[in-house]
Amino acid sequence: MAFKNKWSRMLGGLVLTMSLGGCSWGAAVTGSAPNASRLPQTTQELIAAQPGPLAGTHFYLAHYPQRSDIANILDRLPPLVDGLDEAMVQAYGEKLLALFAEDYASPQTVVDRWRVASFGSPDMEDARFQFKEHFNVEIILDASGSMAGKIGDKTKMQLAKEAIQAFAESLPEGARVSLRVYGHKGSNADEHKQLSCGSSELVYPLQPFDAQRLAEALHQFEPTGWTSIARSLQLAQVDLAAFGAEDNTNVIYLVSDGIETCDGDPVTAAKELSRSHIMPLLNVIGFDVNADGQKQLKQIAQAAEGLYANVTNQEQFQAELERAREIAEKWEKWKRDALSEADAVRIDRRKWIDRYDRDWYEKNWRESLNVGAAIEYLAATGKIGSQAKTYLTRMRQEREALVTRSKEELTAYLLNLTEKSYEEMRAEIEQKYRGE
Structure with a gap:
């Protein structure tokens, strides 16, 4: 899906008017244009806030390919x-900041990473994280029409296929992998909805990696239709029905670049899947997903007590699949050594804290540069006067300072958590930073 079409639909019909009698914004809004609402003032509110429709973009770069599309929005x-x-200028600034607002992750995401990295530890009470005789990975891949959208010179589908092939090839001997795809029949036109929504197919049944067979399976389909996440999660349970949790460690990756469009309930389906006899660890990868899509995909992961990650390129996608390979290698060592020593499964928690800190820093940096560039653009095109520019710049600086303080607060908080158990950490975070 082209950038212009993607964001034009999201912001289509956006008409903002201002009355001199106050800061009333008349809005005829379709899609996900930001509401005129109070900006986050605390760390908790930053975490709970939804990202803006232009989050993750790079408007501040002069040669950014989509710069003109964002300029059209401004x-x-x-x-x-x-x-x-002043209240009117404040409302204007809130609109502008909300457009570029980034998605700031809860510290719970770090604790969840710690838990996955501790796979196989005898301290893990959750049976899903305990090694069994067999290790199975199923990938559920979105083949709906939007996966034909390009990132660089390749489609998202091409990038996903390459990453899946490389991932499967890296699994240790004895691990098994399967691939299910959905939305690969018909088209995303209304007349093909029924056909497309029914097209969820196990193209590579669970088995040890076979390079030729998997390559042939990946070659069978191209992105065309609708997004049937709920049905695919239900069928994944059927795929792994013969591999109960008593003897199998089951990991499922759901890959999607958007929300359910086939009228299913993927959140309920995810919850039922996680509670089934196969007891899988369900992880969700959002591939270049907008704010609405991220919200639903996060809910799916949370319902299954799994992980959610949003990726925007092949390297990030490969890195998420790499987590499963690392777990599989631990499983192989566990089988070979017949026991799992605590030292073998202990993780460097500081590494994940550093990554979390860096993620907040980079998003804050990008958001601030984007808003600053937008203010300069609006001033240069005569949209705002010098006084308004000064006021909006101060709002941008205050927002940047808030995110910086929150980052430092959360990093220090996580460092103090490292000696606690997962259950203690989760309970404390839910109490302190609830609302994500």
Whole structure:
């Protein structure tokens, strides 16, 4: 899906007007344009806030390929002349900041990473994280029409196929892998919805890696249709029905670049799958997903007590699959050594804290640069006056300072958690930072 179409639909019909009598924004909004709402003021509110429709973009780069598309969106904002009421300028600034607001992760995401990295530890009470005789991975891949959208010079589907092939090849001997795809029949036109929503197919049944067979399976389909996440999760339970949790460690990766479009309930399906006799660890990978898509995919992962990650390129996608390979290698060692020593499964928790800290830093940096570039653009095109520019710049600086303080608070908080058990950490985070 082209960038312009993607964001134009999201912000289509956005008409913002301002009345001199106050900061009333008349909005005819379709899609996910930001609401005129109070900006986050605390760490908890930052974590709970939804990302803006332009999160993750790079408007501040002069040669950014989609810069003109974002400029067209900014051109649709109303003018803001000097001398207006401060409340009106504040509302304008909130709209602008909300457009570029990044998705700041809860510290719970770090604790969940710690838990996955501790796979096989005798301290893990959750049976899903205990090694069994067999190790199985099923990948559920979105083949809906939007996966034809390009990242660089390749489609998302091409990148996903390459990453899956490389991942399966890296699994240790004895591990088994399967591949299910959905949305690969018909088209994303209304007349093909029934056909496409029914097209969830196990193209590579669970078996040890066979390079030729998997390559042939990956070659069978291209992205065309609708997104049937709920049905695919239900069928994944059927795929692994013969591999109960008593003797099998089951890991499922759901890969999607958007929300359910086949009228199913993927959150309920995920919850039922996680509670089934196969007891899988369900992880969700969002592939270049917008804010609405991220919200639903996070809910799916949370319902199954799994992990969610949003990736925007092949390297990030490969890195998420790499987690499963690392677990599989631990499983292989566990089988070979006949026991799992605590030292063998202990993780470097500081590594994940550093990654979390870096993620917040990079998002804050990108968000601040984007908003700053947007303010400069609006001033250069005569949309805002000098007084408004100064006010909006101060709002940008205050937002940047808030995110920086929150990052430092959360990093220190996580460092203090490292000696606690997973259950203790989760309970404490839910109490302190609930609302994500």
